[in-house]
Amino acid sequence: MRRRFLYIAFLFQVVISLLFHAHAADQSPVYDSVSNRISKITIASEPNYPPYCIVDSEGNADGFSVELFKAAAAAMGIEVDVKAGLWNKIKQDLATGRIDALPLVGRTPEREELFDFTFPYLSLHGAIFVRKGDTGIRSLEDLKGKEIIVMKGDNAEEFVRRENISTNIITTLTFKEAFQLLATGKHDAVITQRLMGLQLLDEINIDSIAPLDIQLDKFRQDFCFAVRKGDSRLLARLNEGLSIVIANGTYDKIHLKWFGPVIKEHIAWQDVVRIGLSILLPSILVFCAILIIVLRSEVKKKTKGLKQEIQQRKEIEKKLHESRETYLNLFQNAQVGLFRTRIEDGKILQANEQIAQMFGYSGRKEFVYEYSTSNNYVDYGTRDKMLEQIRDTGEIRNFEARFYRKDKSIFWASYSAKIYSQQGWIEGVVEDITYRKQKEDELNKLKNELELKVAERTKELEEKVAQLDKSEKAMLFMVEDLNRVNKALKQERLKLEVSNKELEAFSYSVSHDLRAPLRSIHGFGQFLLEEYSDKLDEQGRHYLDRVIAGTKRMGLLIDDLLELSRTSRKEMHRKAINLSELAREVVDDLKEEHPERRVDIQISEGQTTFADPHLLKTVMENLLGNAWKFTEKCENAEIEFGMENMHGETVFFIKDNGAGFNPDYKDNLFAPFKRLHSDREFTGNGIGLANVARIIHRHGGRIWAESEGKGKGAAFFFTLESPNLEKKGTENE
Amino acid sequence: MNDPNERIILLVEDNPDDIELTQIALKKHHIANELIVARDGEEALNYLFRKGEFTELSLDEQPAVVLLDLKLPKVDGLEVLKQIRAHESTKYIPVVILTSSREDQDVLNGYKLHANSYIRKPVDFSQFSEAIRNLGLYWLILNELPPSAQ
Known part of the structure; x- marks a missing residue:
């Protein structure tokens, strides 16, 4: 009887296992390659659920379920580490992932939320x-x-x-x-x-x-291995392992080990039928449960499909609703006028608030009610044009025209429309562009004004250009005149150069030819005086003396004249010179010549200029020489050389406290042979200052003299042209 | 010719007054050397190169000094100087330019053509006479002539 019971139980379980094995095998290829990686897992067992889960005398977890789990795992090559713990705790541990599986979990709807289950064993x-x-x-x-x-x-x-x-x-x-x-x-x-x-x-x-002997139909427990919700990989492995141990008899052995003796001892013969039933019935129930599960999953699937369909329909409905809302919103709130009219009679089917306002109606309803195409909303000509275009192409785009409002006032609008022949209507958009048109008009006006202004300005400019042309011509004439004058000047200059040459030749001949007879007069006069003085009386000798003195004097005059001429003709070489040093040299010479003179001389140091050194030496010799000469009758003679800045111009001066001169005649000072002192007072021939003036003029400078009168000293001032203003022309007077 | 008293002076001068004054000055200072006077440039050159009326003259008797005026008829003084310096037989003869001009250009040109000295005739006769004396003293007595000229 016991064997039969076992046999029946076994049969059912094989059926179950095959069923689930096949099911598991369906999934296994998907995970096979991956599942190989699972080599060790940790599970936990409760200590006090005999004979399924217990703890042995050494404290190790044991029991039917534990052993079965180990066998199933071993069949798949998975090593299992079993911990023991109170049910509540280990249930929690699996849910939180602290362990990988539980060997004995009764499947209930509540737990299916938390775990995934193998098929029940x-x-x-x-x-x-x-x-x-x-x-x-x-x-x-x-x-x-x-x-x-x-x-x-x-x-x-x-x-x-x-x-x-x-x-x-x-x-x-x-x-x-x-x-x-x-x-x-x-x-x-x-x-x-x-x-x-x-x-x-x-x-x-x-x-x-x-x-009690009553059957608790609603407290039937299917016991399975449980894994974490979603751990499908481990689940598949465990299902497979379980199938293997059931198929190869391991399950049977373990079952025998844990259930055999206990049942034998406690079950009486008269209970066999009841026990048999109690085994058979659960097995049938398990089978039914499996069917139910399969069906349930099918139903679930179908339900899910239906649910999805319903969801999709709902969404579509929602979208439809939304787009209708959007459309209505757009239609009603659009900033342009929108309309739909019937083709056959032009009746307005739909219109928004904007178009009603545009055409001067109080509202949409009034517009739809009163407005019809027969109204003159646009000129006839324009209307024909619009209709023609719609007829020909089925649509019209951005047609700009003047429209009439209800009160016949005018506004500009852009009109677009399209025919929907099937529906039998025309839809369109009307946009008020009055403002834009106004702006365009204004712009056009501005543009025209601008063009006018540009034309005006252009004309003014042309006039100015014409005037400029005239002044240019005038300028050209002026330049021509200037060229003519320049040419004349050049000719004059050439003439001047020629006369200069003549003057030079004259001076040369004076130097030679006038001196020669003079020398004869002087020579023979002297000879006469020396060799024949005994043959002359006192009077005769006196006359001869006068002849000789006259020739001597004339010789000096000629020399001075030559000197003056040479000054004018000599080439000028300007360089940087120190006038203070030049003054000192001249003064030193004068002191050496007249060691008996005591003169207080002040020379301002560091006065430099850019001039011909030889000519400037002549200037300093003359001016300082004059000062020296005209102070010879002074007790406390003073001579000063220095520089002053007058109106931005550098002015050199030589002052003395000597004889001075009558300022009325100061213009005569620089003319050749003019003397303001008699020979009896001061010797001289009146050439020196003329010579100085020439040198200064050749340097582009000016010279002038000041005196407060005779005996009150004199001051001579001169300037020298700055070198950058120097021109070749200044060298030829 | 080593005897300074036998040295010849050649005076090239067209002005008879100046010739006479020169002679007076020489005489006054007891310079008794032979004075040959050429009255123009051509005559001077003829004398120096033994041409014209001087072809008979020995080449040995070249002057110890030439006193040369610049403004001369026919050939001017500077040209005479140039020719003197251009010929082997005359190129070492000392030439003193004695003229009225003191123009820088004249002085410069004189020296450019290798004049030995440049003296301006003073108007004052005492000065002129002094100049002649110095000239005689220097060129006839102090100055050593080059070997070829001796």
Whole structure:
């Protein structure tokens, strides 16, 4: 009988396993290559759910489920590390990922939210355990209001709560604790899985408690391995492993090891039928459950499809609604006029507020009601043109024309429309462009004004150019005149050069030819005086003396004249010179010549200029020589050389406190042979200052003299042209 | 010719007054050397190169000094100087330019053509006489002539 029972059980389980194996195999190829990587996992088992999950004397987790799990995992080459822990705790650990799987979890709808399950390897029914002799509880209904003990988090608790068996629920951490409580007379019943309950009672030696004989149809438990929700890879491996151990007899061996002896001892012959039924029925139920699961998943799938379809339809509906809303909003709130008219009679079918206002109506309704195409909303000519275009091409775009409002006032609008022949209507857009047109007109006006202004300005400019042309011509004439004058000047200059040459030749001949006879007169006169003086009387000798003196004097005059001529003709070489040094040299010479003179001489240091050194030496010799000469009758003779800045011009001066001159005659000072002093007063021939003036003029400078009168000293000032203003012309006077 | 008293002076001068004054001055200072007078440039050159009326003359008797005026008829003084310096037989003869001009250009041209000295005739006769004396003293007595000229 026992063999038969096992055989039946085995058959069912093989059917189940094959069913699930095939199902698992469907999925396995997908994960095969990847799943090889799973080499070790950690699971946890509760200590007190015999014979499925227990802890042995050494504290290691053991039991049917644990061993089965290990066998299934080993079949897939996965090493398993098993920890032991209280149910509530390890359930939590799996949910949070601290462990990878649980070996024994009854599948309930609540748990399916948290975990994924392998196919069930056991299907067991629950039972109500009461104290023997308690006659108050005979059915499920009797439990109403009774105190029921369950293990916390067990399917029993879920079942009791789900089915509202009682409101008085007491939870314990283990079923052992629950049975002990019940055995000591506390509370009324314990609900748990029948087989486990019986084994546990036996283990803890409690025989005062027994299960009721009623079947708890709604507390059927399918036991599976559980993995974390979504861990499909491990799930597939475990399903496969489970199928393998069922198929190769390992399952059978493990089952025999854990269930065989216990059942034998506790089940009486008269119970065989009941036990058989209790095995058979669950198996059928498992089979049905599998079918249900398959169906349920099918239904789920279909439901999901339907739901999706409904969702899609809803969305489409929503979108339709939205686009209709959008369209209406656009239509009503558009800043342009929108309309739809019937082709056959021109009746307005739809219009927005904007177009009504545009045409001067109080509102949309009035517009739709009153307006018709027969109204003169536009000139006839324009209207024909518009209609022609619509007829020909089926549409018209941005047609700009003057439209009439209800009150016949005019506005500019841009008109676009399209024929929808099938619908029998025309749709269009009217945009008020009056403002733009105004601006265009203004712009055109501005443009015209601008053009006028430009034309005016151009004319003015042309006139100015013409005037300029005239002045240019005048200028050209002037330049011509200037050239003519220049030419004349050049000719004059040439003439001047020629006469200069003549003058030179004259001077040369004076130098030679006038001196020669003079020398004869002087020579023979002298000879006469020396050799024949005894033949002359005193008077004769006197006359001869006068002749000789005259020739001497004339010789000097000729020399001075030559000197003057030479000054004018000599080439000028300007360089940087120190006038102060030049003055000192001249003064030193004068002192040497006249060592008896005591003169207070002041020379300003560092006076430099750019001039011909030889000519300037002549200037300094003459001016300082004059000062020296004209102070010879002074007791405290003073001579000063220096520089003053007059109106930005550098002016050199030589001052003395000597004889001075009558300022009325100061213009005569620089003329040749003019003397302001008689020979008796001061010797001289009147050439020196003329010579100085010539040199200064040749340097482009000016010279002038000041005196407050005779005996009151004299001051001579001169300037020298700055070198950058020097021109060749200045060298030829 | 080593005897300074036998050295000849050649005076090239067209002005008879100046010739006479020169002679007076020489005489006054007791310079008794032979004075040959050429009255124009051509005559001077003829004398120096033994041409014309001087072809008979010995080439040995070249003057110890030439007193040369610049303004001369026919050939002017500077041309005479140029020719003197251009010929082997005359190129070492000392030439003193004795003229009225003191023009820089004249002085410069004189020296450019290798005149040995440039003296301006003073108007004052005492000065002129002094100049002649110095001339005689220097060129006839102090100055050593080059070997070829001796």
